[in-house]
Amino acid sequence: MTSLIFIGLFVPLLTAFTLLVLPTWPLREKKNKQKFAILISSGIVIGIITAISLYAIGIMKIYDSEVWSYKITRIKHEEKWSEKETRTRQVPCGTDSKGNTKYRTETYYVTEYYGPYWSTKDEYGTWDRCDQGTYNKWKVVWGNEKKTGVHKGSAAGLLTKAITGGIFECSWKGGFDKMFPTSSIHTYKNKVRESNSIFKFKEPTEELIKMYPRPADKGNTSPVVFGGVSSEEELLLRRINADFGPKYQIHAILMICNGQDRSIVDDIMSAWQGPNKNELVTFVGVTESKVQWCSVQSWMDNTTIHKSIENELTGEVWDVALYADALREFVPEQWKRKEFADFEYIKISIHWGFKILALFIAIAANVGLFFLLEYKMPTDERGVRYSFSRDRI
Numbered sequence: 001m002t003s004l005i006f007i008g009l010f011v012p013l014l015t016a017f018t019l020l021v022l023p024t025w026p027l028r029e030k031k032n033k034q035k036f037a038i039l040i041s042s043g044i045v046i047g048i049i050t051a052i053s054l055y056a057i058g059i060m061k062i063y064d065s066e067v068w069s070y071k072i073t074r075i076k077h078e079e080k081w082s083e084k085e086t087r088t089r090q091v092p093c094g095t096d097s098k099g100n101t102k103y104r105t106e107t108y109y110v111t112e113y114y115g116p117y118w119s120t121k122d123e124y125g126t127w128d129r130c131d132q133g134t135y136n137k138w139k140v141v142w143g144n145e146k147k148t149g150v151h152k153g154s155a156a157g158l159l160t161k162a163i164t165g166g167i168f169e170c171s172w173k174g175g176f177d178k179m180f181p182t183s184s185i186h187t188y189k190n191k192v193r194e195s196n197s198i199f200k201f202k203e204p205t206e207e208l209i210k211m212y213p214r215p216a217d218k219g220n221t222s223p224v225v226f227g228g229v230s231s232e233e234e235l236l237l238r239r240i241n242a243d244f245g246p247k248y249q250i251h252a253i254l255m256i257c258n259g260q261d262r263s264i265v266d267d268i269m270s271a272w273q274g275p276n277k278n279e280l281v282t283f284v285g286v287t288e289s290k291v292q293w294c295s296v297q298s299w300m301d302n303t304t305i306h307k308s309i310e311n312e313l314t315g316e317v318w319d320v321a322l323y324a325d326a327l328r329e330f331v332p333e334q335w336k337r338k339e340f341a342d343f344e345y346i347k348i349s350i351h352w353g354f355k356i357l358a359l360f361i362a363i364a365a366n367v368g369l370f371f372l373l374e375y376k377m378p379t380d381e382r383g384v385r386y387s388f389s390r391d392r393i
Contacts, residue, residue, distance in 0.1 A: 015043060015366045035373045039366070046365045047358075054358050064190045065216040066276040069238070069245035072180035073172045074121040075135050075142075078114075079165030081151035085112050109156040115165055122182060123246065138180050142170045181235070181242030183221035188277060204270040212271035215253070226268075227256020227286075233320040240327055249337040251276070252327055254320075255283045265295045275299065277338050280331070282309055286318045299338035305330050 087110055090103040118135040121127050139145050148169045153162035172180060215225045223237035237254065244250050253275075257264050265283050275281045275297055285293040294313045296306035312326040 015039065015370070039369050039373055042369055043362070043366045047362050050358055050361045050365075063187045064276060065185050065187055065214070066278055067183050067216050067221045067251045068186050068278075069181060069183045069221070069241035069251055071123045071172065071242045071246075072120045072138070072182050073123050075130070075138050075170050075180075076117075076119045076121070076127075076148075077135055077139075077168045078117040078119075078151065079167075080113060080115040080163060081165030082111050082113050082153045082155055082160070082163040083151075084154040084156045084162075085110055111154075111156040111160040111162075113163070114151070120180075120182070139170050141178055141180075142172060144173065145170045176239060176243065179239045179242060181238040183238075183241070185216055185219060185221070190277065201273050202266070202270050204267075204273070208267055208271040212268045214272045214276075216276060223252055224254045224256070227254070227258060229254075229256070229320050236320065236324055240324055244327070244331055248331060248335050249278050250280055250331060250335055251278050252331070253279055253281045254323060255281060256318075257283055257285045259287050260285060262293055262295060265297070269297060280305070280335065282313075282323065284313055284318065284323070289318055291316050291318050300336060301338065302334075302336065305334035308334060 087108050088105050089108065091106045092101050093104045094102050096102055116132075118130050118132050119127050120130045120134070145168055147166050149167040151165045151167065153164040155162040172178060215222070222234065223241050224234055229237075237252070241250070241252055244252070255268070262283075262285065268283075269275075277299055279298060281297040283295040283297070284291050291313045294310040296303075296309050298306070300306075308330045309323075309326045312329075313322060316322055
């Protein structure tokens with residue numbers, strides 16, 4: 001940031017010094033003082049704005065995506081309804097003395113139709129639209145739909161019919177087996193991935209990055225990123241994430257490595273440059289339905305939970321329920337999300353290309369301003385500026 005601001009200020013200040021030395025704009029004349037002030041002040045403003053903008057673009061690389069899991073607590077269905085609404089328009093009403101058309105504002109009424117709508121409300125109080133199938137599914141699961149209101153219909157005239165629509169809602173009354181899990185993608189600051197810190201993983205090849213993209217970067221909110229599970233098993237893990245997410249700020253990820261050795265862990269962690277701050281990633285090496293090896297990865301300082309899960313799964317017959325039970329047992333007591341504020345001390349440098357671009361913009365802006373003031377905005381000896389024209393009065 002400092003170097004960009006220096007570039008943004010250096011060019012206009014160098015321009016100022018050059019104009020003071022050269023006889024181009026003798027400052028004993030009022031008109032030249034005015035041009036000089038406009039040129040330098042505008043150049044400095046443009047330089048600072050350019051520096052801030054390029055710096056903001058340059059450090060965007062430190063922001064990464066992560067998955068937040070939580071619960072839907074209410075669903076709503078709004079039937080179609082109509083509303084009489086007021087509109088205005090401009091209509092001609094004659095001409096004035098010069099023959100120009102005059103207009104008046106006319107009020108008129110229309111019938112607008114809304115809905116049907118289906119919506120979900122999460123545990124943070126946010127309503128979002130959903131489809132009819134989602135509403136119907138969870139209406140059956142929760143089994144407590146009731147009418148909570150109406151949109152009273154109105155219409156603009158005799159030719160249109162007013163439609164009144166009912167409002168129906170269902171809510172989650174508790175219970176793990178009836179939990180409606182959901183997830184969304186959020187961003188956070190991760191300086192470690194873009195630094196030369198000792199915490200960095202080995203540099204990945206382009207092939208590894210393409211083979212193992214970070215799930216959140218691709219909008220993948222599934223708790224199972226590698227390997228297959230049934231829809232019921234995935235729902236179980238989604239519910240665990242939805243339950244633990246708000247409580248412990250965690251997103252548990254399962255990687256099922258069928259018939260592969262431990263080297264895949266290093267490959268994936270290299271491609272990801274480590275997990276996200278809220279991720280607890282569990283790799284299980286399964287051969288002939290048995291867990292031959294297990295590796296757990298996270299940013300935690302105290303990695304007790306890593307060993308706890310590894311010991312719980314290694315050597316056992318593989319079952320997603322076994323992994324789910326391990327999460328339920330160890331996360332509440334042993335998980336504590338890493339605070340990435342601990343890495344604020346890391347300095348991130350932006351690409352040198354941004355500095356070249358800042359220099360180019362500063363030079364172009366100052367040259368452009370000079371010619372604009374010299375040839376397009378001339379002033380007379382009293383400092384009075386003419387319009388944008390080279391013609392003298």
